[in-house]
Amino acid sequence: MECGKKTFAKSILLICGVMAFYSFFRNGWSLQVWNPKYVIYCGTKRMLYPKPETLNPPRTDVLTITPWFAPIVWNGMYNSDILNAHFLQRGVRIGLTVFAIKKYTVFVKTFIETAEKFFMVGHRVNYYVYTDRPNDIPNITLAEGRQLVILNVPSYQRWQEVSMRRMEMIRDLSHQRFNKEVDYLVCVDVDMQFSDEVGVEILSDVFGTLHPGFYGSDRQSFTYERRPESQAFIPADEGDFYYAGGFFGGTIEEVYKLTDFCHNAMMTDKEHNIEAIWHDESYLNKYFLYHKPTKILSIEYLWDNSFGVPDLLKRRRFVAVPKNHEAIRN
């Protein structure tokens, strides 16, 4: 009886050993599932995942695709292992532009420190920090493959103009510099922090982000520019989404086209002494109405905790840092 148990235990051990050896031989130290059919390679590492057709629609509580077939990025809709392998294979380089003019330099430290934890981890990243106060930009140790580029620029008196002029400054460097250094640009507000992963799932030819204050609102309540005299004008019966001014991007060429359009529209309005209600955001919304984004980031990518946390919001990846508007803008 004793002897039978021992033999049984030995056989189990032997079988496990052979399986472990075989698994290591084929896969190295990676987690293995016994279905070798669906494999991607990340370098030399084999990665396995279920066959896409076997998945039920991962989300049915939110809109995940637009009528022009652009994906809307929500948690649960994608596999970051597949995406990372794909973008690493392409050796993609990403530029993150951010403006810290006047007192907004206070946001830079948290912004970059949290980006190091959550933004495009494992990929090549250039931070482009536009500032009028280069001496106030802290020295932050960055991971390998990432660098900080400080761009010294003038400031403007009104905060609205500081915000709007970002379009011109991004446009100008797109053809002068960014096109030589990176493949994609991601353009964001600085008064923000990353609190969960923001990875290559966001990348596409040209992408915008749903504004957290207008998710699920009807068209009429979008705060588009409604005066027909403005270049940013959108009629009451048009418009797909209300996009946020604080998070857009795409390939260098597409970002060039977007920022060029917005800047020119602003300049035309300026000549006519008109400025759109929500500044750069209004012109961005106009652009996206007639140049549809090829991907849309959900409210996970731009949240403000003052709105609470709705059920459909499974991750808060990039959130507003509370600020005293009066104090910081003057």
Ligand SMILES: CC(=O)N[C@H]1[C@@H](OP(=O)(O)OP(=O)(O)OC[C@H]2O[C@@H](n3ccc(=O)[nH]c3=O)[C@H](O)[C@@H]2O)O[C@H](CO)[C@H](O)[C@@H]1O
């Ligand atoms: C999260 C989001 O969608 N934010 C948008 C929203 O307001 P916000 O209230 O978030 O605007 P804001 O005060 O953050 O200004 C926009 C950005 O301009 C820069 N800045 C501004 C003032 C200044 O003195 N120094 C400086 O550096 C800074 O990068 C800041 O993040 O509407 C703005 C236009 O009204 C812009 O479209 C913002 O992108």
Ligand SMILES: [Mn+2]
């Ligand atoms: Mn902001």
